[in-house]
Amino acid sequence: MINNDNSKNLQQAVQEARAQQQALLIEGSGSKAFYGNTPAATENSRVLSTGEHQGIINYEPKELVITARSGTPLHELQAVLAEQQQMLAFKPPLFSSGDQQATLGGTIACGFSGPRRPYAGSARDFVLGSRIINGEAEILHFGGEVMKNVAGYDVSRLMVGALGTLGVLLDISLKVLPLPEAEQTQVLECSVQEAISRMNQWAGSPLPLSAACYDGALLYIRLSGAPSAVTSGARRIGGDSLDDSQSFWQSIRELQHGFFKNDKPLWRLAVPADSPAIELPGKQLIDWGGAQRWYIADKQNKDNSYESLYKTIADIGGHVTLFKGAIDAGVFHPLPESLLAIHRRLKQAFDPQGIFNPGRMYREL
Amino acid sequence: MNKSELSNKLKHFLPAAAIISETEALRPYECDGLPAYRKMPLLAVLPQTVEQLQQVVKLCYQENIPVVARGAATGLSGGALPLENAVLLGLSRFNKILDINPLARTARVQPGVRNLAISEAAARHGLYYAPDPSSQIACTIGGNVAENSGGVHCLKYGLTVHNVLELKVVTPEGELVTFGSAALDSAGFDLLALMNGSEGMLGIVVEVLVKLLPKPERAQVLLAAFDDVEKAADSVGEIIAEGIIPAGLEMMDALAIQAAEDFVHAGYPRDAKAILLCEVDGTNEEVSEHSKRVYDVLTAYGASEVRTARDEAERLRFWQGRKSAFPAVGRLSPDYYCMDGTVPRKQLGTVLTRISQLSEHYQLPVANVFHAGDGNLHPLILYDANTPGELKRAEDFGAEILELSVEVGGTITGEHGVGHEKIHHMCVQFSEAELEQFRRLKVAFDPHGLLNPGKVIPQPKHCSEYRTIGSGSHTHSASCSH
Numbered sequence: 001m002i003n004n005d006n007s008k009n010l011q012q013a014v015q016e017a018r019a020q021q022q023a024l025l026i027e028g029s030g031s032k033a034f035y036g037n038t039p040a041a042t043e044n045s046r047v048l049s050t051g052e053h054q055g056i057i058n059y060e061p062k063e064l065v066i067t068a069r070s071g072t073p074l075h076e077l078q079a080v081l082a083e084q085q086q087m088l089a090f091k092p093p094l095f096s097s098g099d100q101q102a103t104l105g106g107t108i109a110c111g112f113s114g115p116r117r118p119y120a121g122s123a124r125d126f127v128l129g130s131r132i133i134n135g136e137a138e139i140l141h142f143g144g145e146v147m148k149n150v151a152g153y154d155v156s157r158l159m160v161g162a163l164g165t166l167g168v169l170l171d172i173s174l175k176v177l178p179l180p181e182a183e184q185t186q187v188l189e190c191s192v193q194e195a196i197s198r199m200n201q202w203a204g205s206p207l208p209l210s211a212a213c214y215d216g217a218l219l220y221i222r223l224s225g226a227p228s229a230v231t232s233g234a235r236r237i238g239g240d241s242l243d244d245s246q247s248f249w250q251s252i253r254e255l256q257h258g259f260f261k262n263d264k265p266l267w268r269l270a271v272p273a274d275s276p277a278i279e280l281p282g283k284q285l286i287d288w289g290g291a292q293r294w295y296i297a298d299k300q301n302k303d304n305s306y307e308s309l310y311k312t313i314a315d316i317g318g319h320v321t322l323f324k325g326a327i328d329a330g331v332f333h334p335l336p337e338s339l340l341a342i343h344r345r346l347k348q349a350f351d352p353q354g355i356f357n358p359g360r361m362y363r364e365l
Numbered sequence: 366m367n368k369s370e371l372s373n374k375l376k377h378f379l380p381a382a383a384i385i386s387e388t389e390a391l392r393p394y395e396c397d398g399l400p401a402y403r404k405m406p407l408l409a410v411l412p413q414t415v416e417q418l419q420q421v422v423k424l425c426y427q428e429n430i431p432v433v434a435r436g437a438a439t440g441l442s443g444g445a446l447p448l449e450n451a452v453l454l455g456l457s458r459f460n461k462i463l464d465i466n467p468l469a470r471t472a473r474v475q476p477g478v479r480n481l482a483i484s485e486a487a488a489r490h491g492l493y494y495a496p497d498p499s500s501q502i503a504c505t506i507g508g509n510v511a512e513n514s515g516g517v518h519c520l521k522y523g524l525t526v527h528n529v530l531e532l533k534v535v536t537p538e539g540e541l542v543t544f545g546s547a548a549l550d551s552a553g554f555d556l557l558a559l560m561n562g563s564e565g566m567l568g569i570v571v572e573v574l575v576k577l578l579p580k581p582e583r584a585q586v587l588l589a590a591f592d593d594v595e596k597a598a599d600s601v602g603e604i605i606a607e608g609i610i611p612a613g614l615e616m617m618d619a620l621a622i623q624a625a626e627d628f629v630h631a632g633y634p635r636d637a638k639a640i641l642l643c644e645v646d647g648t649n650e651e652v653s654e655h656s657k658r659v660y661d662v663l664t665a666y667g668a669s670e671v672r673t674a675r676d677e678a679e680r681l682r683f684w685q686g687r688k689s690a691f692p693a694v695g696r697l698s699p700d701y702y703c704m705d706g707t708v709p710r711k712q713l714g715t716v717l718t719r720i721s722q723l724s725e726h727y728q729l730p731v732a733n734v735f736h737a738g739d740g741n742l743h744p745l746i747l748y749d750a751n752t753p754g755e756l757k758r759a760e761d762f763g764a765e766i767l768e769l770s771v772e773v774g775g776t777i778t779g780e781h782g783v784g785h786e787k788i789h790h791m792c793v794q795f796s797e798a799e800l801e802q803f804r805r806l807k808v809a810f811d812p813h814g815l816l817n818p819g820k821v822i823p824q825p826k827h828c829s830e831y832r833t834i835g836s837g838s839h840t841h842s843a844s845c846s847h
């Protein structure tokens with residue numbers, strides 16, 4: 001594994017960008033270039049790659065903590081954890097292909113979490129600390145490597161999902177957990193209403209759930225934990241046991257399941273887990289025990305107006321992301337003015353000159 | 366604007382009973398759970414509706430009057446300590462559970478609802494709210510959010526930040542905003558995460574949507590006695606290495622054991638130098654399996670005795686001893702001072718040894734009760750404020766413990782917050798550039814600096830003074846009236 005501290009060079013690049021009023025488009029390996037708005041690329045912008053800033057700085061299995069540089073390939077990091085029977089419990093998608101191997105920094109900046117998310121927690125839940133470069137080209141350290149830390153504001157968690165608009169992530173400390181001893185997936189045939197109500201009911205009873213998804217015909221429930229708990233849980237759930245549980249969940253996590261094989265835009269609807277089936281023209285796949293609904297519309301709106309989709313989802317307490325696919329719509333759910341004002345001021349607080357990824361999240365940031 | 370003018374303006378939208386301005390009536394509000402620091406507020410107000418609260422905040426904004434929020438005032442860092450020129454905003458009347466949704470496993474509550482009341486209300490659905498500070502019968506969910514509070518079950522189930530989905534917050538301008546959502550995330554920056562642990566500095570929490578968890582089928586607690594503190598500390602990492610994440614993993618030393626025994630008769634072995642309480646939970650079979658493995662580890666790593674709670678009553682008694690440890694130790698001495706550093710687990714033994722040396726040096730006894738699984742220490746320094754010089758000695762002792770925590774790679778506060786108390790030690794943990802980033806973040810939420818000003822983030826001149834005085838001879842700034 002490469003061990004290379006590139007933070008001084010990165011800091012220098014930010015200093016230069018500041019001096020020359022340049023925008024920096026931060027990139028790990030480019031595996032998530034599809035995500036977010038197209039940055040407001042001006043002549044005066046350049047790519048800042050964290051790809052060479054690699055390596056594990058500290059890993060002590062008994063402390064349940066790993067600290068690694070942002071350019072560390074995620075699959076390498078996960079392999080190191082697996083050797084010690086540990087894992088990143090939010091099991092993020094990689095979306096890697098060829099040279100574009102997902103990095104830790106990109107994953108955290110996007111705030112991605114896989115199917116385990118509703119039961120184990122999200123990427124931000126596992127972040128304990130970080131070292132960043134802010135828009136003043138200062139290297140700052142927040143949080144740490146301990147499980148509990150409330151000294152100062154939780155800047156490390158603020159960075160998760162901020163798409164690099166507040167700073168360059170250098171190093172990240174994450175809580176890790178033991179790999180489950182046993183895992184098993186049960187498959188049942190049922191209607192969408194039944195699927196939603198079962199996912200929620202089971203999540204409210206003491207079963208070792210670790211994933212729940214409905215593909216339009218079949219309900220998939222994964223159990224993880226002590227072998228005895230998994231076996232007795234599977235018995236309670238019923239249905240048939242799935243042969244290749246691992247590759248099924250991988251296909252859901254990496255968006256490679258048949259449902260996703262499509263050129264149309266892919267929408268992500270984050271909604272309260274118990275929301276009934278959402279009537280929309282097109283098809284849906286339900287993950288996260290009901291809380292994440294992938295949506296592919298029948299056809300593109302002619303006038304490119306997605307107001308009614310935003311409204312339908314906001315009315316049930318959720319929000320919409322245009323996850324993949326280029327259409328002329330903002331990628332992220334529009335924010336009310338009161339929240340947008342706080343966002344603008346936060347951007348100002350971290351990146352007063354607007355150097356980092358301008359427009360990647362919201363046009364104003 | 367003086368006190369009576371302000372009070373008159375408040376009467377336009379608050380009933381007279383909700384405005385407290387008489388000195389004697391204000392007395393109960395002069396401190397929080399850290400009574401070494403006391404101050405009288407300008408006024409205390411106790412609104413009952415969000416609209417009233419917004420009006421209070423708007424008026425203060427117009428008149429440039431600071432606002433200090435207060436939940437149950439069980440905080441241990443002076444976070445809710447009043448300021449002489451500020452309105453103390455009491456949230457005790459926001460005490461309603463608005464909704465419990467058993468299917469979605471959420472509870473929507475007002476900020477003044479007590480932590481334990483949520484679990485009590487959820488119990489009939491087989492659900493509970495996981496973070497359980499030892500103060501849970503009294504502390505409020507609003508205070509929990511503001512401190513990102515933990516409890517004995519946080520190693521497995523997370524802190525407040527992991528168990529809150531959505532917050533309604535009143536901004537310093539008096540506007541009502543929502544952070545987070547009833548879904549698992551929300552658009553934009555993670556302002557929800559930022560609010561957790563923000564100590565009343567970024568906004569006033571007026572509604573909280575919390576996550577509820579199913580009660581585990583079974584929970585079992587093992588009590589292990591050790592004749593050596595370091596051995597007990599070392600066995601903590603070994604349990605983790607076994608691949609088990611206990612639901613709770615707590616440690617107490619000899620002084621704490623005896624105090625708890627005298628106070629609640631928990632059935633602890635009085636002659637032990639340390640005990641570990643290790644709870645495993647899950648399905649019936651899983652608990653049997655894990656209890657056995659934990660038992661083996663504890664025995665292998667030198668426990669002189671390992672007991673398994675015989676029944677639910679004994680399990681609860683074991684925990685009661687732990688949860689009442691602060692008041693129990695409080696009976697041993699006129700005053701105690703509770704520290705809250707967190708260190709990497711592997712440093713527990715070293716740090717405990719160092720603390721006992723410091724205890725001799727400062728001639729003040731110390732009892733240790735803490736969240737061993739998280740590495741979160743709570744040394745309780747015993748002192749008598751009426752003996753001249755003892756408070757100062759206790760503070761200096763505490764300061765050394767905090768610096769030690771930072772030195773071994775930890776933090777000055779794991780769950781009690783910085784508040785007023787640890788503001789100087791922020792200068793030890795953070796560089797000036799980091800502190801300046803915190804200040805700019807605060808401005809993004811509170812441009813006029815009206816929410817809980819002067820807490821948590823030190824001013825540059827504080828740090829330069831503190832750093833020149835140097836470790837071991839700390840003096841608090843003249844503004845602290847003891």
Ligand SMILES: Cc1cc2nc3c(=O)[nH]c(=O)nc-3n(C[C@H](O)[C@H](O)[C@H](O)COP(=O)(O)OP(=O)(O)OC[C@H]3O[C@@H](n4cnc5c(N)ncnc54)[C@H](O)[C@@H]3O)c2cc1C
Nearest residue numbers: 436437438439440444498499505507508511514515565570
């Ligand atoms: C015996 C004892 C045991 C304890 N055990 C634990 C423990 O195990 N774990 C733990 O984490 N803590 C523990 N604590 C500390 C304390 O109980 C927690 O910090 C608790 O969360 C404080 O809640 P409160 O309602 O009393 O808040 P307060 O003390 O009233 O306020 C705390 C802070 O929150 C702010 N605040 C309060 N309400 C709001 C609101 N609605 N909006 C914005 N800001 C607000 C205040 O301004 C202040 O800064 C213990 C305290 C005692 C006395």
